[in-house]
Amino acid sequence: MKNTPFELVERKGGVSEFHFVHNGLRVLIAPTAVAPVATLGVVYRVGSKDEVAGHTGATHLLEHLMFKGTRRFNRDKGTEIARILQRIGANFNATTWLDRTNYYATVAVEHLETPADIEADRMRGALVRNEDLDKERSVVLNELDRGENEPFGVLLKGLFAHAYIEHPYHHPTIGWRGDVEAIQGDTLRRFYDTFYQPDNATVIVSGDIEEQPVLDLVERFFGPVERGPGRRPQGTIREGRQRGERRFSVHRAGELGFLGCVWHIPEGLHADLAPLGVAAQILSEGVVSRLNLRLVETNLCLGVHASAMESHDPGLFQIFATLAPGVEHADVEAMILEEVQALGAAVPEQGELARAKVQRRTDLAFQQESPARLVSALTEGVAIGDWRIVVDEMDHVAGVQAEDVMRVCHQYLRSSNQTIGWFVPECDPEGDR
Amino acid sequence: MTKDFFDPGNRRSFAERVALHAFDGGGRLAVITNAHAPTVTIAGMLQGGTAMVTDGRFGVPSLTAAMLERGTAEFSRMSLARELEDHGLHLDVRSSGSAPASVFFSLQGLAEELPRMVDILASVLRRPVFPDDELHKVRERIVGVLQHERQDTSSTAYGQLTRLIYPTGHPRQRREINIREDEVKKITRHDLEQFHSRCYGGRSLVCAVVGDVVDSNVEQLFGEALFGWGAPPQILPEFPEVKSGVPSRVDTEIPDRPNLDVYLGQAGRLRFGDADYPAAQLANSCLGQSTLTSRLGVAVRDEAGLTYGINSDFSGTLQIPGPWIISLSVASENLERALVMCREVLDDFLRTGPREAELNDERLAWAGGYQVGLATNVGVAMEVVKTLLAGQDLSRMDRFPREILEVSRDEVTQALQRHIDPERLAISVAGSIGA
Numbered sequence: 001m002k003n004t005p006f007e008l009v010e011r012k013g014g015v016s017e018f019h020f021v022h023n024g025l026r027v028l029i030a031p032t033a034v035a036p037v038a039t040l041g042v043v044y045r046v047g048s049k050d051e052v053a054g055h056t057g058a059t060h061l062l063e064h065l066m067f068k069g070t071r072r073f074n075r076d077k078g079t080e081i082a083r084i085l086q087r088i089g090a091n092f093n094a095t096t097w098l099d100r101t102n103y104y105a106t107v108a109v110e111h112l113e114t115p116a117d118i119e120a121d122r123m124r125g126a127l128v129r130n131e132d133l134d135k136e137r138s139v140v141l142n143e144l145d146r147g148e149n150e151p152f153g154v155l156l157k158g159l160f161a162h163a164y165i166e167h168p169y170h171h172p173t174i175g176w177r178g179d180v181e182a183i184q185g186d187t188l189r190r191f192y193d194t195f196y197q198p199d200n201a202t203v204i205v206s207g208d209i210e211e212q213p214v215l216d217l218v219e220r221f222f223g224p225v226e227r228g229p230g231r232r233p234q235g236t237i238r239e240g241r242q243r244g245e246r247r248f249s250v251h252r253a254g255e256l257g258f259l260g261c262v263w264h265i266p267e268g269l270h271a272d273l274a275p276l277g278v279a280a281q282i283l284s285e286g287v288v289s290r291l292n293l294r295l296v297e298t299n300l301c302l303g304v305h306a307s308a309m310e311s312h313d314p315g316l317f318q319i320f321a322t323l324a325p326g327v328e329h330a331d332v333e334a335m336i337l338e339e340v341q342a343l344g345a346a347v348p349e350q351g352e353l354a355r356a357k358v359q360r361r362t363d364l365a366f367q368q369e370s371p372a373r374l375v376s377a378l379t380e381g382v383a384i385g386d387w388r389i390v391v392d393e394m395d396h397v398a399g400v401q402a403e404d405v406m407r408v409c410h411q412y413l414r415s416s417n418q419t420i421g422w423f424v425p426e427c428d429p430e431g432d433r
Numbered sequence: 434m435t436k437d438f439f440d441p442g443n444r445r446s447f448a449e450r451v452a453l454h455a456f457d458g459g460g461r462l463a464v465i466t467n468a469h470a471p472t473v474t475i476a477g478m479l480q481g482g483t484a485m486v487t488d489g490r491f492g493v494p495s496l497t498a499a500m501l502e503r504g505t506a507e508f509s510r511m512s513l514a515r516e517l518e519d520h521g522l523h524l525d526v527r528s529s530g531s532a533p534a535s536v537f538f539s540l541q542g543l544a545e546e547l548p549r550m551v552d553i554l555a556s557v558l559r560r561p562v563f564p565d566d567e568l569h570k571v572r573e574r575i576v577g578v579l580q581h582e583r584q585d586t587s588s589t590a591y592g593q594l595t596r597l598i599y600p601t602g603h604p605r606q607r608r609e610i611n612i613r614e615d616e617v618k619k620i621t622r623h624d625l626e627q628f629h630s631r632c633y634g635g636r637s638l639v640c641a642v643v644g645d646v647v648d649s650n651v652e653q654l655f656g657e658a659l660f661g662w663g664a665p666p667q668i669l670p671e672f673p674e675v676k677s678g679v680p681s682r683v684d685t686e687i688p689d690r691p692n693l694d695v696y697l698g699q700a701g702r703l704r705f706g707d708a709d710y711p712a713a714q715l716a717n718s719c720l721g722q723s724t725l726t727s728r729l730g731v732a733v734r735d736e737a738g739l740t741y742g743i744n745s746d747f748s749g750t751l752q753i754p755g756p757w758i759i760s761l762s763v764a765s766e767n768l769e770r771a772l773v774m775c776r777e778v779l780d781d782f783l784r785t786g787p788r789e790a791e792l793n794d795e796r797l798a799w800a801g802g803y804q805v806g807l808a809t810n811v812g813v814a815m816e817v818v819k820t821l822l823a824g825q826d827l828s829r830m831d832r833f834p835r836e837i838l839e840v841s842r843d844e845v846t847q848a849l850q851r852h853i854d855p856e857r858l859a860i861s862v863a864g865s866i867g868a
Contacts, residue, residue, distance in 0.1 A: 032469070032470075033469055034467065034469040034470055034808065034809070035807065035808040035809070037804070037805055037808040067725065080726070082723065082725035082726045083725075083726045083794060086723060086726055086794060086795075086797075086798040086802075087794050087797045087798060087801075088797065088801050089797065089798055089799070089800060089801015089802040089803070089804060089805050090801070090802075090805070091802065091805050091806075106805055106808065107801070107805065108801060108804055108805065111801070134738070135735070135736065135737070135738035136738065137738070138738035138739065138767075139734055139738050139740065139741055140741075141764070142692065142739070142740055142741040142762055142763060142764055142767075143741040145691040145692035145762075145764055146692045146741060146762055148690075148691050148692065149586055149690045149691065149692045149864070151584075252689045253584070253687070253688035253689035253690075254584045254689070255580040255581060255583045255584045256577070256580055256581050256584070285518075286514060286517075286518040287510070287511070287514035287518065288511065288514050288515055288518055297570070299570055299573045299574060299577075302574065302577045302578060302581065322581070324573070324574075324577045325576070325577055325580050351519070354519070355518050355519050358519065358520060358521040359518065359521045361521060361543075362472075362521030362522075362523075362541075362542060362543055363521075365470060365471050365472050365543055366470075366472055366541065368470045368471075368472075369469075369470035369472050369809055369810060370808065370809045371808070372808075425584075
């Protein structure tokens with residue numbers, strides 16, 4: 001063992017990246033002394049995009065099982081993870097998304113060892129027992145039902161399923177119901193052995209901390225973690241170019257209509273994401289944004305929201321609208337597409353651009369105020385391929401010109417590249433059967 | 434003395450770091466400097482909430498609050514929006530759900546914007562003009578939001594529960610949607626002007642400013658902006674007693690909703706600041722604060738796998754106590770089994786009380802979590818406002834973690850018996866129950 005087991009990879013914007021040579025683990029350290037608390041997170045580069053047909057939902061189900069027990073932290077020993085974290089007043093959780101799974105805890109700084117100890121054990125020591133799977137499966141099915149209750153969730157699922165045909169962003173993170181009902185423990189254990197490896201993970205620590213003590217902590221707990229047998233599969237699936245509008249509708253019981261429009265855009269690290277993000281802000285951020293003025297201030301919609309998805313693989317520019325009672329989907333759709341077309345046909349006003357930039361600057365300042373938010377942002381950076389996008393974001397946004405916004409809207413938000421979904425509320429959706 | 438949350442090297446107590454000022458007329462301003470991020474959060478409350486009405490028209494305070502951002506003596510709806518958005522400011526004003534006699538407001542931005550923020554806040558709170566065209570728009574919008582509520586299983590189940598346990602005219606009762614819809618259509622500009630002039634004023638204002646600010650500067654800005662803003666004495670109107678009698682159950686069928694939302698509950702009596710507040714909250718924590726580790730979660734989620742989430746909660750302890758509730762989500766085929774399990778867990782807990790080990794876990798969780806919750810400016814601001822609103826001294830924020838650790842098992846058991854009565858539990862379920 002070397003005297004210094006870590007290689008410094010880079011320091012940038014108050015964040016330092018290290019590589020733990022022994023097992024390949026990456027470490028990000030971002031001190032911010034706002035309060036004597038710290039957040040420790042671990043992000044694994046595995047998300048629902050890594051699932052194959054028949055095994056959708058495996059990543060999410062595995063995330064649930066990771067709370068059911070590890071070699072050292074489990075209920076049989078009176079050391080279950082949630083209870084240990086609660087005893088130190090931790091604010092903790094885990095989430096699964098398209099490209100990553102993450103676990104995090106915010107604690108008083110003097111308790112930072114506890115989440116480090118747990119996460120190190122969870123990395124290669126999870127039990128993933130069949131008896132736990134049987135119980136947790138029905139928990140996840142109830143979570144799935146909760147999503148089905150929400151028209152927005154139903155619409156979102158449909159939009160991804162129609163916009164992506166080949167790429168695994170096609171299926172929902174929670175999985176298709178049949179897969180969740182059928183998936184077996186062996187499959188999850190193989191999945192765990194493949195992706196829960198130190199060289200497929202990044203430990204991120206932020207808060208009232210200093211670098212060397214954190215490195216010592218990481219070495220102490222994660223240093224002994226050896227690589228397991230699995231190897232992450234190489235290669236990615238590319239979605240073919242969309243060559244024509246796709247549309248669908250969902251008719252279900254309800255009171256209000258919802259509408260969603262999405263367009264394929266590049267991956268999160270692409271230079272065009274910054275102007276696409278500014279375009280989304282110009283369209284829907286705040287009262288004086290274009291879609292808000294057109295749809296919400298006129299009471300045609302109860303809300304409208306645009307966003308440019310930042311993901312590891314090419315993502316979607318998304319616009320969602322909640323229709324006011326009695327308003328026709330076709331009318332709202334036409335107005336949304338008009339505004340999108342207008343943004344691609346003429347440069348936005350400088351005032352709109354300046355507003356978008358100052359709003360982003362404020363958001364980033366508030367991100368610095370909270371270790372948990374900083375860890376969350378770095379987690380997403382790691383997931384899409386490079387944490388430095390987080391510290392470079394303000395420069396990227398500041399560099400966006402009005403012409404860039406027009407260009408990316410013209411280039412990507414075209415009818416041949418769009419998918420449109422309607423959630424149509426009906427009193428008796430099956431009455432015509 | 435506790436560790437200073439904003440400067441670990443500084444050992445002054447939290448109360449010592451807060452500069453407390455009195456507004457003209459009696460309101461209070463707390464200023465806490467935190468120079469570690471270039472931001473500032475203003476948060477506060479004043480008595481203009483739903484519980485302040487005297488004629489049962491609970492929609493008037495909500496609509497008054499909703500209209501504050503839609504035109505003032507200095508700003509039109511659009512010019513105010515531009516002033517906020519051009520400077521990256523986030524303003525939120527609404528009737529408070531947790532403190533029904535109050536309106537809640539917050540304004541966040543970069544610290545360099547503080548003077549502008551104070552001017553905007555004063556304009557919005559003091560000098561709204563309630564333009565007719567904006568009132569028309571807000572009315573229509575509220576009707577749309579109410580339509581949305583009709584299809585929402587959680588809102589429907591909770592609303593039904595409150596109608597089972599609170600009488601008409603009680604501010605904790607959520608009225609039927611059609612009643613609220615009819616009412617909002619009839620509210621006039623005159624109603625809003627009258628309510629605003631009767632209730633809004635510096636006298637009841639409680640405000641916290643936390644961030645990269647200088648106390649004397651904040652005091653001067655607020656002093657100028659709120660000078661001369663008094664108000665008549667604020668007296669909380671009387672309202673009907675909670676219902677007594679046989680508990681009941683209401684099932685509400687909503688088609689195409691495979692997940693059911695379920696509430697079991699009773700009218701609560703617990704107030705923030707009560708002597709047994711920590712003990713009662715600890716009792717609830719053992720039973721249901723965590724869906725992963727509390728008794729209900731362990732039994733109904735972890736062991737039986739019946740629900741994604743189950744919690745219990747004293748839902749609102751400021752000003753007028755809200756209900757004590759157990760909430761869970763469940764598939765229709767598991768509904769009755771889950772309800773039976775909830776009752777069994779509750780009955781067992783009431784019979785035996787908490788075990789010392791589980792109680793100690795909850796003490797540690799709450800004391801530690803309280804400090805973690807104060808890790809952001811907004812977390813600090815909200816706790817300061819809550820503490821002042823409840824008439825508590827700010828030194829409570831220093832004492833509270835220690836007080837939690839000192840609560841005995843006997844105190845928790847007594848609080849449990851005092852605050853939770855299984856014979857008074859009403860049940861409300863909404864979703865596709867017959868699916």
